[in-house]
Amino acid sequence: ANWFARRNQLAGKKVIVTAGGTVERLDPVRYLTNDSSGKMGYAIAEAAYMMGADVTLISGRATIAPPAHVHTIQVESAEQMLEAVLEHFHQADIVVKAAAVADYRPVLQAKQKMKKTADQLTIELEKTTDILQTIGEQKKGQFLVGFAAETNNVEQYAMDKLRRKHCDLIVANDVSAEGVGFDVDTNVVQIYNAAGLVTTIPLMQKSSIATQLMEVVAACLTEKRR
Numbered sequence: 001a002n003w004f005a006r007r008n009q010l011a012g013k014k015v016i017v018t019a020g021g022t023v024e025r026l027d028p029v030r031y032l033t034n035d036s037s038g039k040m041g042y043a044i045a046e047a048a049y050m051m052g053a054d055v056t057l058i059s060g061r062a063t064i065a066p067p068a069h070v071h072t073i074q075v076e077s078a079e080q081m082l083e084a085v086l087e088h089f090h091q092a093d094i095v096v097k098a099a100a101v102a103d104y105r106p107v108l109q110a111k112q113k114m115k116k117t118a119d120q121l122t123i124e125l126e127k128t129t130d131i132l133q134t135i136g137e138q139k140k141g142q143f144l145v146g147f148a149a150e151t152n153n154v155e156q157y158a159m160d161k162l163r164r165k166h167c168d169l170i171v172a173n174d175v176s177a178e179g180v181g182f183d184v185d186t187n188v189v190q191i192y193n194a195a196g197l198v199t200t201i202p203l204m205q206k207s208s209i210a211t212q213l214m215e216v217v218a219a220c221l222t223e224k225r226r
């Protein structure tokens, strides 16, 4: 039993949260990554835990420590994150994909440090697997929450991702807005379902956004059961 739980709307639910940014290696000392502090995803993992859920956090690189008490699996690349998600996905009730997954990785990963020789260097990249889309296509009753960080046409891109990746909800934010972004402690989000905008959570601490988001998820699950 989770003696720290303040509310129990998610008691008995298995929740997977992905967070942080993936790291795609070029060689042992160089890599490509995305801007991501991990703060939003970690706050969601913590909020779900506080609501009584059994949480597994699958985390790429972040700038803060993962929440205490939450079972955390550290991964590096998109491929490793995919593997970890697939391993836990079948037992899950809810999956929240807050991670900033690299869209491309170097085709070749050098085993040894690359040496500077030519004046120009071209690095060939290939697409990574879309983790959310993969589980969206395989889901059997799992409730899927995706993220969309956009700089323009937020609603259109968010709704497009919701449909393409078979998500139940998409949490969208306009990363060009004030108080929103990767390394700040606040955020503003719009939550969409297949019918359109569900709610806007105004500018507040990521911890409060996370609690409100998981309350929306809990309400959707109750709705689904009726």
Ligand code: CTP
Pocket: 078, 097, 098, 099, 100, 101, 102, 103, 128, 129, 130, 131, 132, 133, 145, 146, 147, 148, 149, 161
């Ligand atoms: N995502 C994923 N696997 C990837 C890329 C993205 O699971 N290889 C997930 C993210 O964790 C997020 C959602 O898909 O929940 C949307 O990510 P985003 O980068 O906004 O969308 P993309 O489909 O990658 O499209 P684009 O970057 O071109 O906007």
Ligand code: CA
Pocket: 101, 102, 103
């Ligand atoms: Ca992307």
